[in-house]
Amino acid sequence: MSFTSLxxxxxxxxxxxxPWIIFGIVALESAGIPLPGETILVxxxxxxxxxxxxxxxxxxAAAAGGAIVGDxxxxxxxxxVGPLLLHKYGRYIRLDENRLLIGQYLFFRFGSAxxxxxxxxxxxxxxxxxxxxxxxxxxxxxxxxxxxxGICWACFFGFGAHALGAxxxxxxxTLGLVSLGLFIVCGLAFSVFIRRYESVLLSQAKRAxxxx
Numbered sequence: 001m002s003f004t005s006l007x008x009x010x011x012x013x014x015x016x017x018x019p020w021i022i023f024g025i026v027a028l029e030s031a032g033i034p035l036p037g038e039t040i041l042v043x044x045x046x047x048x049x050x051x052x053x054x055x056x057x058x059x060x061a062a063a064a065g066g067a068i069v070g071d072x073x074x075x076x077x078x079x080x081v082g083p084l085l086l087h088k089y090g091r092y093i094r095l096d097e098n099r100l101l102i103g104q105y106l107f108f109r110f111g112s113a114x115x116x117x118x119x120x121x122x123x124x125x126x127x128x129x130x131x132x133x134x135x136x137x138x139x140x141x142x143x144x145x146x147x148x149x150g151i152c153w154a155c156f157f158g159f160g161a162h163a164l165g166a167x168x169x170x171x172x173x174t175l176g177l178v179s180l181g182l183f184i185v186c187g188l189a190f191s192v193f194i195r196r197y198e199s200v201l202l203s204q205a206k207r208a209x210x211x212x
Contacts, residue, residue, distance in 0.1 A: 010036065010043040014054065019044070019062035026063050030070025030150075032077070032130045037066070038122075038157060045161035060158035067119065067150030074129030075142055082134025098202050105205030107135035112145045119149035120156075121182055 013021045022044045029037035044059035107114065111132055118128035132142050 010040045011047050014040070014044050014047055018054070019058045022059060023062040023066040023069075026066030027070035027073070029126055030067050030129060031074040032126060034126055037063075037125070041154065041157050042161040045158045049162045056158065056162045059162075060154045063158055064151045064154035067153060068147055071115075071129035071146045071150065072143065074127075075133040075137075075139075075146070078130035078133025079136065079139075080133075082130060083136070085134075098198070101205045102198065102201045103131075104135045105201065105208055107132060107137045108208060111135070111137040112141055115142060115145040116149040116152075119153040 022040050025035050025040045026037040029035040041059070041063040044054060044063070045056060048054040048056040048059055114124075115128055115132055115137070118124040129142075129146070
């Protein structure tokens with residue numbers, strides 16, 4: 001389904017349910033369920049721009065609130081059941097104890113950037129909160145950057161799409177492909193980095209996470 005047809009379908013839902021459907025879909029996507037959260041935000045902004053029957057501030061607020069609440073739910077689920085699942089099934093995706101420790105260390109060091117900038121990257125937006133919880137990212141840091149990321153993301157895409165109006169259709173699919181491509185490139189680079197420096201990272205992880 002193209003962005004245009006998907007956006008038209010979502011606009012129909014927004015006309016029926018208002019900002020609440022934006023809040024719900026964004027929240028579910030942020031909690032770990034693959035849904036078109038960014039697309040419904042843009043669709044709501046377009047509806048506000050073209051018909052003026054919807055306030056753009058309400059659209060942005062609903063998206064920001066959904067992002068923050070959904071990420072909080074994903075983080076909580078990840079923190080409670082993530083470690084158990086990773087230790088039980090991690091070996092099936094080549095995540096042994098050492099690599100799980102490295103993952104926890106990387107979130108300890110770089111979790112703030114992952115949570116904030118992950119909001120702007122396809123796929124990572126869906127799973128960043130779950131990974132942060134599973135890797136025991138400190139709650140205070142998570143919620144600080146979760147709130148900041150959710151607000152910045154909603155404002156950027158919401159007010160941006162509202163200002164561009166129908167012209168957003170010309171760039172939306174390109175932006176989506178760029179975001180997905182960025183995720184793939186980052187994933188491949190991260191995999192190579194881990195393999196090359198695994199022993200160094202493991203040593204640093206053991207030292208950092210064993211400190212009081």
